[in-house]
Amino acid sequence: MENKVWQKQFAEAAQPRIEKCGVPGVYVGLNKDGQSVYRHGFGYRDKERQLAITPDTVMGLASITKSFTCVALMQLQEAGKLQVHDPVLTYLPEFRTPDHSCTEKMTIHHFMTHTSGLPLLPTDYLAIKGLPDGNIEDEDHPIHKQIKKEDQKWVNTYEDFMEVIKRTDFQLLGQPGAEFNYSNDAYSLLGAIIERVSGxxxxxxxxxHILQxxxxxxSSFDLQDLQHYKEVTTIYRLTNEEESTEVYPDxxxxxxxxxxxxxxxxxxVHDMLRYAEIYRTGGLVGTERILSxxxxxxxxxxxxxxxxGQFYGYGLFITPNYYGATKIEHSGGLKGVATQMVIIPERGITGIAMANLSETPIIELLNYAIHSLESRPAASPSVPFPEECSMEVEQLYLYTGTYRVTVDRNFxxxxxxxxxxxxxxxxxxxLRPIGDDYFLMKQEEEEEAIRFNRDKSGRIIGMSVDVLYLVRIAEQNHNNGEEV
Structure with missing residues (x-):
């Protein structure tokens, strides 16, 4: 498709989504075979001062950072300093969970693939300053359900972090390797392993070993470095009122x-398009080999x-059958941060999208750009779902019940x-059935596949929603509606 045609198609699909969410600034960059094919900013890095967003605007990456963590671990494996299937306790002997036998089985691989069995934990509230809902002084704050007040203190070392996990009241989701459940805590601890192994x-x-x-x-972790960069975004938040979409700087x-x-x-965006080359080329950025x-x-x-149709690698989401190619990606979201990285190695495509408001539909926006580039309708699905199948009501009741997200949140x-x-x-x-314990759930314009999980006997024991695993803690007797 001619450049102007596909770019016009992308802009026409993206602009309404950008306006609807109210994001002050979004930047999208696409390369083909390492060369620029698209650079465009929508809006501002600083809305109040009307400063344009550019490919050199420094912004947060949030969870795309996880792929850097895994690159570091692979480098250390190449150097013979660790193996990804080593037990975590080899490097973090003080790490504890409520089930010691499971803890002994946890490996670096389990942490890298979010299959350690760790559930959502409240440790972020003690480890991160600047959280939007981080006021733990509130009596009804969820942290109080899992961590006693006398154990709550600001966490600034990995040792303190592991002590908080040790003192937290929770249950593992199952045996290591059994279920995928996205765990920031596991990745934070991978940072500790990198420190102890590398010195x-x-x-x-x-x-x-990566940035330079x-x-x-x-690119930098240190917020003090922000003052030295020529262009840095302002980060934005939405007001808390349900009816309001007002955006303000934080x-x-x-x-x-x-x-x-x-x-x-x-x-x-410029730096990240350099980084994405690692996955397009098989380890090279220019002539510099970062990984084997x-x-x-x-x-x-x-x-x-x-x-x-979607899997997790090491710090990366993998779609093996993406319109006949492999799609490698990761997104990220923090306060004032929404990011998405996509690589399609067989087609030479690398793409980065970054925004300064966490509620931005950043994954969809970059998808729109790639679909347009590849001559598909912008709103084409990333994974085409099967047609809805018929299911008797009696079968539907097999999935009903209460599912636990955290110690104080059930759905x-x-x-x-x-x-x-x-x-x-x-x-x-x-939830519309599409077969094999999968159901489609629609939120706004997007459809998402929900998967129900069974044990060896065939009983439903949990459900996978987006990147989380929810344990089924009670079934429902559909004859009288009571839980059993």
Missing amino acids: KTYETYIKE PAGMQN PEWEEGPVVLASGHLNST KESVEQMTRPHVQMGY QVIVEHGVLVFDLGKQKFP
């Missing part, structure tokens, strides 16, 4: 010394299934008017 701080290791060799001159970026490895690198081809293959292998799956419904309290989402 350098996590941020120093990443700087010396890759020529990423405007001067306080999220930060915490022990959570860097899970999501706190700052970078630019074998390590890149190990990182991009579909190690564990997360959703319909219901119910049957209403012959339809399976995911009941979030304030909102209810119909």
Whole structure:
């Protein structure tokens, strides 16, 4: 498709989404075979001062940082300093969970693939300054349900971080390797392993072994460095009122010394397009080899299934059948941060999108750009879902019950008017069956596949929603509606 035609198609699809969410600034960059094919900014890095957003604007990456963490671990494996299937306790002997036998089985691989069995934990509230809902002085704050007040203190070392986990009241989701459940805590602890194995701080290791060799001159973990960069974004938030979409600047970026490895690198579109070359070329950025081809293959292998047609590698989401090619990607979100990285190696495509408001539909926006570039309708699905299949109401009741997200948050799956419904309290989402324990849930314009998980006997024991695993803690007797 001629450049102007596909770019016009992308802009026409993207602009309404950008206006609807109210994001002050978005920047999208696409390369083909290492050469620029698209650079465009929508809006501002600083709306109040009308400063344009550019490919050199420094912004947060959030969880795309996880791929850097895995690159570091693969480098250390290449150097013979660790193996990814080593037990975590080999490097973090003080690490404890409520089940010691499971803890002994946890490996670095389990941490890298989010299959350690760790549930959502409240440790972020003690490890990250600047959280939007970080006022733990409130009596009803969720942290109080899991961590006693006398154990609550600011966490600034990995040792303190592991002590908090040790003192937290929680249950593992299952045996290591059994279920995918996104865990920032596991990735933070991978930072500790990198430090102990390399003898350098996590941020120093990443700087010396990835950022500098890759020529990423405007990338840093240190918020103090922001003042030295020519262009830095303002970060924005939405007001809390349900009816309001007012956006306002927040001067306080999220930060915490022990959570860097899970999501706190700052970078630019230009720098990130250099970094993405690692996965397009099999380890090279220009003539500089960052990783061996074998390590890149190990990182991009579909190690564990997360959703319909999508898997997780090492710090990367993998879609093995993306319109006949492999799609490698990762997104990120923090306060004032929304990012998405995509690589399609067989087609030479690398893409980065970055925004300064966390509620930005950044994944969809970059998808629109890639679909347009490849002559598909902008709103084409990333993974085409099967047609809805018929299911008897009696079968639907097999999935009903209460599902646990955290120690103080449960959700219901119910049957209403012959339809399976995911009941979030304030909102209810119909679930449409597409086969093999998969159901489609639609939120706004997007459809998402929900997967129900069974044990060896065939009983439903949990459900996978987006990147989280929810344990089924009670079934529902559909004859009288009571839980059993």
